[in-house]
Amino acid sequence: MNAVAAFAWSVVQDSLHRKVFYAILAFTFILILLVPLLPSADIGVQIDLLREASLGLTSIMAFVLAVILGSTIIPREREKRTLYNTLSKPVSRWQYYLGKFTGIVVVVAGALLMTYVVILLFVLIKFGVFNPGMAKALFTILLEAMVLVSVAMLASVFYSPLVCVMLTALFYVVGHVKGDFLYRAMTDSANDPATRAISGVAYYVLPNLERLNINETIAHSERMFSVGATELLLLIGLAAAFTAILLFVGGYLFSRRDL
Amino acid sequence: MQGMETVLRIEDLRKDYAGGWRKPSRPALSGLHLEVPRGSITGLLGPNGAGKTTTLKCIMGLIRPQAGRIWLFGEEATDARSRRRMGFLPEQPYFDFYLTPRKLLSYYGRLAGMDPSRIRTKTSYVLSLVGMGDEADLAMDKFSKGMLQRIGLAQALLSDPEFLVLDEPSSGLDPLGKIQVRDLLNSLRDGGITILLSSHQLSEIEEVCDGVAIIHKGGNVASGSLDDMLRSREEYEIDLEEPTSAAWDELPGSASWADAAHMRVVVSKKSLNEALKALMGSGASIAEVRQRRMTLEEYFLEKIGREGWEVGE
Ligand SMILES: Nc1ncnc2c1ncn2[C@@H]1O[C@H](COP(=O)(O)OP(=O)(O)OP(=O)(O)O)[C@@H](O)[C@H]1O
Ligand SMILES: [Mg+2]
Numbered sequence: 001m002n003a004v005a006a007f008a009w010s011v012v013q014d015s016l017h018r019k020v021f022y023a024i025l026a027f028t029f030i031l032i033l034l035v036p037l038l039p040s041a042d043i044g045v046q047i048d049l050l051r052e053a054s055l056g057l058t059s060i061m062a063f064v065l066a067v068i069l070g071s072t073i074i075p076r077e078r079e080k081r082t083l084y085n086t087l088s089k090p091v092s093r094w095q096y097y098l099g100k101f102t103g104i105v106v107v108v109a110g111a112l113l114m115t116y117v118v119i120l121l122f123v124l125i126k127f128g129v130f131n132p133g134m135a136k137a138l139f140t141i142l143l144e145a146m147v148l149v150s151v152a153m154l155a156s157v158f159y160s161p162l163v164c165v166m167l168t169a170l171f172y173v174v175g176h177v178k179g180d181f182l183y184r185a186m187t188d189s190a191n192d193p194a195t196r197a198i199s200g201v202a203y204y205v206l207p208n209l210e211r212l213n214i215n216e217t218i219a220h221s222e223r224m225f226s227v228g229a230t231e232l233l234l235l236i237g238l239a240a241a242f243t244a245i246l247l248f249v250g251g252y253l254f255s256r257r258d259l
Numbered sequence: 260m261q262g263m264e265t266v267l268r269i270e271d272l273r274k275d276y277a278g279g280w281r282k283p284s285r286p287a288l289s290g291l292h293l294e295v296p297r298g299s300i301t302g303l304l305g306p307n308g309a310g311k312t313t314t315l316k317c318i319m320g321l322i323r324p325q326a327g328r329i330w331l332f333g334e335e336a337t338d339a340r341s342r343r344r345m346g347f348l349p350e351q352p353y354f355d356f357y358l359t360p361r362k363l364l365s366y367y368g369r370l371a372g373m374d375p376s377r378i379r380t381k382t383s384y385v386l387s388l389v390g391m392g393d394e395a396d397l398a399m400d401k402f403s404k405g406m407l408q409r410i411g412l413a414q415a416l417l418s419d420p421e422f423l424v425l426d427e428p429s430s431g432l433d434p435l436g437k438i439q440v441r442d443l444l445n446s447l448r449d450g451g452i453t454i455l456l457s458s459h460q461l462s463e464i465e466e467v468c469d470g471v472a473i474i475h476k477g478g479n480v481a482s483g484s485l486d487d488m489l490r491s492r493e494e495y496e497i498d499l500e501e502p503t504s505a506a507w508d509e510l511p512g513s514a515s516w517a518d519a520a521h522m523r524v525v526v527s528k529k530s531l532n533e534a535l536k537a538l539m540g541s542g543a544s545i546a547e548v549r550q551r552r553m554t555l556e557e558y559f560l561e562k563i564g565r566e567g568w569e570v571g572e
Binding site: 002003006007010014017080081082083084085086087088089090091092256258259 | 316319320321323339343347352353354355357366367369372411414
């Protein structure tokens with residue numbers, strides 16, 4: 001097994017020994033099971049409500065996991081000095097960085113898979129509807145989680161976990177409101193030029209994360225819009241491009257960092 | 260072109276650590292030289308903060324020096340390829356506690372590119388070598404400091420390195436453990452392995468090292484073979500059977516008491532006979548006379564002075 005795979009596997013092992021991993025999973029499952037208790041006006045929309053709320057909860061779970069793991073792995077290994085053991089082996093820092101990233105993505109994917117099974121069974125038992133197409137929404141959640149992991153890891157090359165979490169949260173918020181908010185800030189001639197310039201740069205540089213959010217469409221059984229192969233490929237391309245850039249910058253900085 | 264006789268060669272190594280927000284950077288190494296001949300045990304000796312760990316981290320590619328050159332196995336590089344032939348014990352090694360030593364070493368073995376069957380046999384072998392054979396399958400959260408140090412040694416030895424770099428190998432070990440490590444290092448050297456170890460424990464270096472490099476505040480103080488360094492003064496020690504102070508006035512000017520109990524006289528070679536005569540004349544009985552070899556402590560104090568031991572500002 002090569003070094004990247006060994007590093008990735010170490011993340012999986014490590015997560016399985018962290019209580020926070022199980023706590024987040026259990027919490028998500030419990031909340032999903034409680035969704036039907038929400039008051040809803042119309043019996044007919046109950047299934048859509050359940051699907052939408054579950055997918056919302058699942059997104060939050062995946063993003064929290066992504067950000068926690070991405071923000072803590074490198075700082076923790078630096079602080080505990082276990083980095084000295086691993087990086088004094090005949091491996092490159094790039095292998096370490098990519099391996100840890102891969103491991104985090106595998107852990108998030110595993111958590112999403114488990115949640116998928118829970119939602120699928122729950123919808124089936126409650127409404128008698130078998131709805132495997134929801135996998136598409138979970139897949140785009142994974143794509144967005146990948147982007148967030150690469151942001152958090154890039155920050156964690158230099159900053160402490162708390163700062164990384166805050167920076168990634170900021171990235172998340174800006175990435176979701178940019179389509180709307182930044183566009184207006186950039187084009188509104190009432191704003192001063194500096195604000196417009198900064199908004200403009202942010203608008204074109206940051207990914208539009210909202211595009212990766214197809215929860216609503218999927219929750220409504222794609223009645224209004226449908227998510228086809230082209231759309232999915234586009235989303236994969238968007239996420240892959242940003243992840244690759246962030247990983248490249250992060251890996252480069254990490255490979256030059258004093259440990 | 261470097262000869263094959265030198266496993267490690269360092270020239271004019273400089274390293275400043277960034278001082279952080281609005282603080283000046285601090286020099287940790289200021290032009291260090293070091294040479295480690297093949298098949299030897301070389302000691303890097305210096306007080307706390309001298310730059311030993313910094314030097315070893317540069318060799319392992321964990322930090323980047325601002326200037327200077329490092330050759331490993333005749334090539335100027337500190338990359339993954341040179342590390343393939345090396346083993347490293349970091350200062351105060353630490354591990355993920357949920358792992359057992361066996362699982363930990365299997366992870367490290369995979370990083371070193373070893374195949375599974377070799378990892379299995381080598382793991383058992385190195386763990387027994389460091390006296391941790393019985394603890395191979397216990398979770399490490401209950402391990403003491405000395406036990407972690409032994410695991411650290413085991414992981415450094417795992418992939419049959421040609422060149423071992425050990426940062427304070429016997430730190431945290433009990434007296435028996437220190438002796439075991441000393442014997443282990445000696446037998447590794449006899450097997451052809453080159454070793455560079457750092458220490459501020461003078462006795463440890465004195466007992467195992469063929470050569471030492473003494474560093475202080477990031478620069479070289481002295482280096483060479485221990486025997487040459489320590490036999491540099493022509494002095495003799497005279498041990499007495501019983502304490503005496505009677506003969507003091509008759510002793511030659513170069514003589515001095517080496518102990519408070521007045522049982523050992525130190526005297527220069529020139530006045531050895533004169534001193535012996537005076538002592539015997541005063542009725543003292545002599546137990547032993549021998550040539551004096553400085554302890555490393557004395558050598559160090561002579562070279563950098565007592566203040567040198569204080570941690571640099
Ligand atoms: N990460 C760091 N950041 C800033 N300064 C550092 C760092 N590591 C070491 N230093 C400084 O560099 C100098 C050399 O430290 P180093 O750890 O190499 O000493 P040492 O010889 O290993 O000491 P010891 O015997 O205590 O282990 C010290 O003045 C120390 O304060
Ligand atoms: Mg040190």
